[in-house]
Structures are given as C-alpha cells and as structure tokens.
Amino acid sequence: MAKKKKQKVINKVDALADAMQHMQNLLSEEDFEALQQELAQPLRQAIRLNPLKVNPHSVIGDWQQRFGWQTSPIAYCKHGYWIDEAQTPISKPLQYHFGQYYIQDAASMLPVELFDFPVDQPLVLDMAASPGGKTTHILSKIMDKGFVIANDASKSRLTALQLVLQNWGALNVGVTAFNGESFGQWYPNTFDGVLLDAPCSMQNLRNTESHPMRAITDSERQNLSGRQQRLLHSALLAVKVGGEVVYATCTLSPEEDEIVLDQIKKLLGSKIEIVDMNSKLPQPAGALADWDGIKFDLQVQHGLRIWPHLFQTSGFFSAKIRKIDGFDVENQMPAPSRDMRDIGWLPMTKSDQQWLGAYLQENYDFDLSNWQDEQDVDLVQYKQKVFAFPKAYFDHFDGLPVQMLGMLMGQVQGEQFLPNHDFITRFYNLFAEGRITLNPQNEQAWLRGEDLHDLSLDGKPNGIILITCNQAGEYIGLGKVTSNRYRNLLPRRLFL
Numbered sequence: 001m002a003k004k005k006k007q008k009v010i011n012k013v014d015a016l017a018d019a020m021q022h023m024q025n026l027l028s029e030e031d032f033e034a035l036q037q038e039l040a041q042p043l044r045q046a047i048r049l050n051p052l053k054v055n056p057h058s059v060i061g062d063w064q065q066r067f068g069w070q071t072s073p074i075a076y077c078k079h080g081y082w083i084d085e086a087q088t089p090i091s092k093p094l095q096y097h098f099g100q101y102y103i104q105d106a107a108s109m110l111p112v113e114l115f116d117f118p119v120d121q122p123l124v125l126d127m128a129a130s131p132g133g134k135t136t137h138i139l140s141k142i143m144d145k146g147f148v149i150a151n152d153a154s155k156s157r158l159t160a161l162q163l164v165l166q167n168w169g170a171l172n173v174g175v176t177a178f179n180g181e182s183f184g185q186w187y188p189n190t191f192d193g194v195l196l197d198a199p200c201s202m203q204n205l206r207n208t209e210s211h212p213m214r215a216i217t218d219s220e221r222q223n224l225s226g227r228q229q230r231l232l233h234s235a236l237l238a239v240k241v242g243g244e245v246v247y248a249t250c251t252l253s254p255e256e257d258e259i260v261l262d263q264i265k266k267l268l269g270s271k272i273e274i275v276d277m278n279s280k281l282p283q284p285a286g287a288l289a290d291w292d293g294i295k296f297d298l299q300v301q302h303g304l305r306i307w308p309h310l311f312q313t314s315g316f317f318s319a320k321i322r323k324i325d326g327f328d329v330e331n332q333m334p335a336p337s338r339d340m341r342d343i344g345w346l347p348m349t350k351s352d353q354q355w356l357g358a359y360l361q362e363n364y365d366f367d368l369s370n371w372q373d374e375q376d377v378d379l380v381q382y383k384q385k386v387f388a389f390p391k392a393y394f395d396h397f398d399g400l401p402v403q404m405l406g407m408l409m410g411q412v413q414g415e416q417f418l419p420n421h422d423f424i425t426r427f428y429n430l431f432a433e434g435r436i437t438l439n440p441q442n443e444q445a446w447l448r449g450e451d452l453h454d455l456s457l458d459g460k461p462n463g464i465i466l467i468t469c470n471q472a473g474e475y476i477g478l479g480k481v482t483s484n485r486y487r488n489l490l491p492r493r494l495f496l
C-alpha cells in the first residue's frame with residue numbers, strides 16, 4: 001500500500017517535471033523562473049457568487065464580517081472574488097452548501113466572461129459540461145433566462161453535473177449525454193453561444209490533490225488535439241451566424257491550444273474570426289505567434305494564454321471565436337428523439353395545476369401562475385413528482401432525450417404538496433407565509449439535523465413549513481409539522 005502511494009507521488013512529480021520541460025522553451029529565462037516561484041506557492045483561492053440566489057452587491061461585505069474573509073474583486077469576472085484570508089474556510093459556510101457561491105480557480109472564470117450573449121432568451125450549448133462549474137456561470141450570466149444545454153459524453157460524470165446544477169438553483173437547463181461531435185450535424189446554426197471547455201491533457205502546472213497532473217505522451221497529445229478540432233468544428237457548425245464559440249482548455253500545451261485554433265482557422269478561413277479579448281484582462285495574455293517551426297494565422301494570437309505567474313491561477317487557455325458566415329454541414333442528421341409520454345412524463349392537467357396553485361397560495365402565499373410566466377416554464381408530472389420544464393426546450397429541442405430537465409418543484413402526497421429543497425432554496429423569498437424563524441440556539445440544533453420539539457405549533461399549517469433564521473429571514477431548510485414537533489427535512493449532506 002505504502003509502496004503504491006510512493007509511486008503515485010513520484011508519478012506526480014514526474015508529470016510536473018515533464019510538463020515544465022515542455023513549457024520551458026515557450027518562456028524567457030526570467031519568466032520561467034517566475035513561473036517556478038509561483039508554482040511553489042499555494043493556489044490563490046477564489047469564489048464566484050450566485051446572483052440567482054444572493055444580492056452580489058451586498059453579500060460579500062456581509063460575509064467578510066461573518067467569516068473573517070479578506071476579499072478583492074477578480075478584474076475580469078463580474079461576480080468573482082479572491083479570498084486571500086479566511087478565518088472560516090471557504091468550503092465551510094452553509095451559504096456554500098446552499099449554492100450561494102461556487103469555489104473555482106479564477107482562471108476558470110474567464111471563458112464565460114468572454115461571451116456577449118443576446119439579451120433576449122439566448123440559447124446556449126455547454127458542450128463538455130461536467131461537473132458544471134462553467135454551466136453555473138453561464139446561467140448566472142443570462143440570469144437563468146433563455147435555455148442552456150449542459151452536455152457531457154461521460155455517463156459516469158453526469159451525477160456530479162446534475163448535483164451542481166440543482167444546488168445552483170438552475171431552472172432553464174437540460175442535461176444531455178452525447179458526443180459533442182454530433183451537435184453540429186443535429187443542430188446547425190442554432191445556438192447563440194457554444195462553450196467548448198474541451199477534454200484535454202490538464203497540463204495546467206498545478207499539481208493538486210483534486211487535479212493531479214499525469215504524464216502525457218506525444219501521441220496522446222496528438223489524439224487530444226484531433227478530438228479538440230472535431231469538437232470545435234461541431235461547435236462552430238452549431239452556433240448561429242453572428243454567434244460566439246468560446247474554446248477553453250486547462251492546459252498550456254500548444255498542441256491543444258494554438259494549434260487547434262490555427263487548424264480551424266485554416267479550415268474555415270474568413271467564415272470565422274478569433275476575437276481579440278485582451279482588453280478583458282488586467283494585463284495582456286497573447287497566445288503564441290509560432291511554435292515548433294509552425295507560423296500561426298495572425299488571429300491565433302488573440303487567444304488568451306493564462307500563465308500562472310502572471311495571473312496567480314492554474315495554467316489555462318481561452319479564445320472567443322465569432323461565426324462570420326455560414327458554412328455547409330456535411331451529413332446533417334436529425335437529432336435523436338423520444339416522446340416524453342412514453343417514459344411517463346405527462347403535462348400536468350389544468351385541474352391539477354389549479355389544485356397546486358390554490359394549495360401554494362393558501363399555505364405559502366406563493367403565486368404559481370405568476371411564477372410560471374416569469375420563469376417561462378410548463379408543469380410536467382412524473383408519477384407524484386412535479387417538475388417545471390423550460391418552454392424553450394419544447395420550442396427548440398422537443399424530443400431530444402435529456403438526463404435532467406428544468407427543476408423538481410416537489411411531490412404530491414395525498415392532500416399535501418412537499419416542496420423540494422432546491423426549489424425553495426432558490427425561491428424562498430416568494431413564500432411569504434408558512435415559515436417560522438428560529439432563535440440562534442434552535443438554529444444550531446436545526447443545522448445539526450435535530451428535530452425541534454419545544455416550539456408552539458398553534459396556528460401552523462399542516463404539512464411542510466419553511467424554516468428561517470436571523471433578522472434577514474435567511475432560509476435554512478424545510479420542516480414537517482407533526483403532532484408534537486417539526487421534523488427536520490434538511491438533506492443529510494447539509495448537516496453541520
């Protein structure tokens with residue numbers, strides 16, 4: 001066992017040494033030394049706020065006080081903050097587990113910030129989305145309007161993606177599990193934006209526990225480069241003329257960055273433009289002009305090569321490409337299709353919707369039909385479960401098999417409706433009634449997962465109640481009113 005662990009450590013060191021050797025001739029001696037010094041430091045911590053759940057203007061000051069955080073804004077990311085000192089570690093607060101912010105390497109906050117989405121209901125494809133960090137960023141940027149397809153080819157990575165999206169409070173989203181290469185043939189000229197955060201060799205030069213580096217052979221690099229080019233071609237087919245593709249990798253290996261851009265530019269010429277986005281950054285991060293005897297197309301230099309020593313992040317690469325002109329789709333094919341009814345998804349009947357609307361109004365003063373109009377969703381039932389499905393899915397992708405769609409609102413149980421934790425965590429402000437506020441002592445017991453016995457139950461509705469705390473009425477979970485207590489329905493993963 002110990003031998004295995006030692007071997008792993010040696011492999012990690014070898015992988016980093018190997019990658020550094022690959023990088024050495026891309027930098028001046030001075031820069032290479034600065035890079036080595038930076039990599040000896042721990043990675044600078046960063047978070048991105050969830051504007052769907054918190055007010056980004058006020059919350060960060062509040063958290064500085066409460067958690068002893070020293071923060072500063074990340075120049076290129078609207079809701080991104082460096083956390084340079086933290087008395088309470090950033091993964092500890094309940095706010096994190098309630099999806100009010102996401103912990104993310106600041107370099108990974110760059111690609112989504114490069115998009116200029118249309119204001120009105122953009123359609124966005126996140127072609128390689130799992131575990132979903134950048135999908136949450138897209139949803140924040142479009143304030144969950146329009147529709148996002150979060151796709152990932154790896155079935156084993158879909159659970160993580162779904163959990164991240166549910167925790168973020170995502171609504172106008174669908175999760176699919178296809179090879180990204182297919183989208184261009186299925187949906188040419190369809191999306192306003194496509195993010196391709198490509199599968200890559202992960203030569204980001206940060207050897208962390210969660211993202212250990214591994215040694216990469218030349219032939220692996222070539223294979224990855226080929227796959228990245230096919231995926232990027234598919235992304236450019238799938239985007240509308242005038243729309244944008246952002247290409248990103250967490251590697252600094254030129255085969256997977258500049259070469260991919262150069263090849264696609266050679267293939268598509270003036271039909272695409274690699275847009276210079278250096279002005280987004282506090283300092284220029286121009287990509288390579290040539291490498292290994294290959295002189296790149298001039299626009300390749302508009303790519304952003306994020307070196308750790310210049311940006312205090314992991315190594316990263318990103319480029320924005322605009323589609324200027326349409327081009328032919330070879331082998332256009334219909335997308336796969338499946339009738340939802342065949343697998344038990346049924347539109348909620350008018351009378352059931354009326355019942356639910358009246359129930360939510362009476363118990364919580366929540367206006368269901370107004371909410372549906374604002375969120376642009378239809379209600380669909382699967383057995384007792386009630387889901388809000390984005391109308392945009394039916395308008396643009398009706399029948400496309402999805403692993404997850406919209407948001408689970410809750411389930412009908414006899415005469416009652418049990419709202420879902422993720423639904424309430426996002427929309428609890430719209431529930432004016434059916435809530436109680438705990439004192440600080442009860443709050444702690446509640447967060448440990450305990451039921452509460454010593455509260456007056458007089459006048460409280462039967463069924464599910466929203467539990468809040470402090471003066472601001474912050475939501476901390478659902479309780480079920482029984483004859484003598486509030487039963488704690490906080491998901492176990494959230495217990496203190």
Ligand SMILES: C[S@@+](CC[C@H](N)C(=O)[O-])C[C@H]1O[C@@H](n2cnc3c(N)ncnc32)[C@H](O)[C@@H]1O
Pocket residue numbers: 127128129130131132133134135151152153154157178179180181197198199200250
């Ligand atoms: C760099 S990761 C994506 C990280 C993600 N965008 C985020 O921000 O959390 C690349 C992803 O590509 C997926 N992938 C690999 N080959 C693919 C393909 N042919 N089509 C779509 N996704 C693919 C992998 O399963 C992996 O989850």
